[in-house]
Amino acid sequence: MNQELRQAARDYLVRYGGDAFENLFVSAKGSVVTDDTGREILDFTSGQMCATLGHNHPAIVGAVDAAGRQGYHLFSGMIPEVVAKLGKKLGDWLPAPLRRSLFVNTGSESNEAALRMAKMHTGGHEVIGMGGSWHGVTGASSSVSFASDRQGYGPAATGVFALPEPNAYRCPVEHCRDACDMTCLKVGLRLFDMQTTGKAAAIIAEPVLSAGGVIVPPEGYFKDLREAADERGMMLVFDEAQTAFGRLGHRFAANRFGVVPDIMSVSKTLGGGLPLAATITSDEIEQSVHEKGFSFYTSHVSDPLPAAVGLAVLDTIEQENLLERAVDMGAYLRSRLDDLQQKYEAIGDIRGEGLLIGVELVEDRETRVPDHRLGAATTQRCFELGLSMNIRRRPERGAVWRIAPPLTVSTDELDRGVEVLDRSLQHCLDERANGR
Numbered sequence: 001m002n003q004e005l006r007q008a009a010r011d012y013l014v015r016y017g018g019d020a021f022e023n024l025f026v027s028a029k030g031s032v033v034t035d036d037t038g039r040e041i042l043d044f045t046s047g048q049m050c051a052t053l054g055h056n057h058p059a060i061v062g063a064v065d066a067a068g069r070q071g072y073h074l075f076s077g078m079i080p081e082v083v084a085k086l087g088k089k090l091g092d093w094l095p096a097p098l099r100r101s102l103f104v105n106t107g108s109e110s111n112e113a114a115l116r117m118a119k120m121h122t123g124g125h126e127v128i129g130m131g132g133s134w135h136g137v138t139g140a141s142s143s144v145s146f147a148s149d150r151q152g153y154g155p156a157a158t159g160v161f162a163l164p165e166p167n168a169y170r171c172p173v174e175h176c177r178d179a180c181d182m183t184c185l186k187v188g189l190r191l192f193d194m195q196t197t198g199k200a201a202a203i204i205a206e207p208v209l210s211a212g213g214v215i216v217p218p219e220g221y222f223k224d225l226r227e228a229a230d231e232r233g234m235m236l237v238f239d240e241a242q243t244a245f246g247r248l249g250h251r252f253a254a255n256r257f258g259v260v261p262d263i264m265s266v267s268k269t270l271g272g273g274l275p276l277a278a279t280i281t282s283d284e285i286e287q288s289v290h291e292k293g294f295s296f297y298t299s300h301v302s303d304p305l306p307a308a309v310g311l312a313v314l315d316t317i318e319q320e321n322l323l324e325r326a327v328d329m330g331a332y333l334r335s336r337l338d339d340l341q342q343k344y345e346a347i348g349d350i351r352g353e354g355l356l357i358g359v360e361l362v363e364d365r366e367t368r369v370p371d372h373r374l375g376a377a378t379t380q381r382c383f384e385l386g387l388s389m390n391i392r393r394r395p396e397r398g399a400v401w402r403i404a405p406p407l408t409v410s411t412d413e414l415d416r417g418v419e420v421l422d423r424s425l426q427h428c429l430d431e432r433a434n435g436r
């Protein structure tokens with residue numbers, strides 16, 4: 001361990017929110033990251049939910065290497081061959097009529113582009129986002145995000161409306177318990193209809209609300225949302241930052257839910273750990289916004305390096321059957337977690353799809369009072385025992401472990417992870433029983 005570097009991290013870096021570890025990190029491979037003490041830690045967050053192939057998969061390393069010989073970056077008006085290849089490949093993967101992609105770097109950016117397209121196409125500017133959503137930190141993306149802090153940065157975009165999220169475990173309109181009957185959707189739309197100035201542009205939704213506590217909407221929800229958008233002349237935008245490319249066991253959540261949005265935003269999982277994102281739409285919408293002067297001209301739009309990586313990610317998902325693997329490993333992990341729930345009263349709910357799983361901790365299963373203290377203590381203890389895992393904790397949304405290992409994770413690694421969760425829960429509950 002290099003104390004000087006640890007001190008440098010404290011002295012020279014801007015703190016950017018979230019929980020940061022004391023330790024520094026030196027390498028990452030597969031499902032494991034190694035810190036500056038040489039300790040190996042299981043990574044059940046897949047980096048920042050991006051490294052679905054595992055860290056530094058040989059296919060990604062090979063693509064970066066090849067790009068080093070062919071070019072990392074070009075003038076934005078020069079379309080690299082590899083970008084055309086990725087556009088075509090993605091077009092083949094997408095549900096019709098989605099076909100055309102704009103390649104940028106981050107999810108904040110691809111959502112920004114999606115909302116600009118929706119506004120230009122419709123001529124409106126009002127956007128509905130979902131409670132508990134997280135779409136990024138840039139202007140329009142953060143304006144429609146409700147999972148985290150909105151305070152301290154001045155006014156959000158005007159014309160933004162929140163739709164209460166379909167959280168069956170913790171119903172935001174305090175109506176349902178365990179089975180969402182979509183009253184939240186009806187209430188939210190009714191409020192929007194009262195407030196709109198007639199300039200509606202888009203509804204943006206994460207198909208599974210991840211930062212909001214891994215909320216999977218009930219069957220039929222997206223069909224109704226699609227109809228709600230159509231009735232109001234709004235574009236339906238899916239933010240598939242976390243759900244696209246296998247995490248749920250499907251190419252896209254749009255396939256899983258059987259609903260095709262007008263615009264899709266993909267990011268994290270497309271680059272497998274490198275910055276690549278895309279805003280995707282139909283020929284018709286692309287033509288319409290092009291004619292109206294659509295522009296999203298950035299320094300790194302259509303860069304060849306990330307595109308080469310994106311191609312490698314898609315090829316690897318196919319070659320290694322990672323969609324099936326996410327389903328199988330997800331079912332295995334789920335069964336192991338179900339066993340833990342039998343053992344610990346503190347586990348109130350387990351939910352999710354494929355390898356995106358939320359485990360909600362409560363003080364009492366009947367009252368469902370969130371156990372934030374246990375959430376924080378167990379997450380810390382897991383790290384000490386060699387497992388990195390996220391805790392989502394907002395007072396109104398509960399304390400939820402978010403478990404999302406790479407799709408390439410082995411059953412042995414899942415067993416080790418669950419064993420750490422078990423030991424950590426037992427330890428923290430014992431400490432509490434002993435008044436510590």
Ligand SMILES: Cc1ncc(COP(=O)(O)O)c(C=O)c1O
Pocket residue numbers: 105106107108109111134135136137206210211239240241242267268
């Ligand atoms: C669903 C979703 N959309 C968008 C973003 C923002 O992406 P980025 O951090 O790449 O800007 C995130 C990031 O966590 C996300 O989870």
